[in-house]
Amino acid sequence: MEQQWQDISVSPLDDADPSTPFADKLDLDGDQIDEKRVTAETVEHLLGRPLDELFAEGRAKSPFTMAQLLERDPELAARFRGHRAPAES
Numbered sequence: 001m002e003q004q005w006q007d008i009s010v011s012p013l014d015d016a017d018p019s020t021p022f023a024d025k026l027d028l029d030g031d032q033i034d035e036k037r038v039t040a041e042t043v044e045h046l047l048g049r050p051l052d053e054l055f056a057e058g059r060a061k062s063p064f065t066m067a068q069l070l071e072r073d074p075e076l077a078a079r080f081r082g083h084r085a086p087a088e089s
Contacts (some may be wrong), residue, residue, distance in 0.1 A: 008046070011037040018079060 011020050021043050033044035070077035
């Protein structure tokens, strides 16, 4: 299991792009013990599905839009300010 984690490449963008996805390493209890930023291609490879499908599924299950989330969480909104306007779903 440890070797699989080591084999996951870190995104070259690292913290430069706040929209870069994370891979979480979990222990046997499901608690997060490590994380690394990865590429979209890595996510698709690990999950075996294209990102657009995963996003569509997530939007269908979400009770609110990204704009509504950012309205409710000013700290999160401040982190994303200036990167791009949230898309309405």
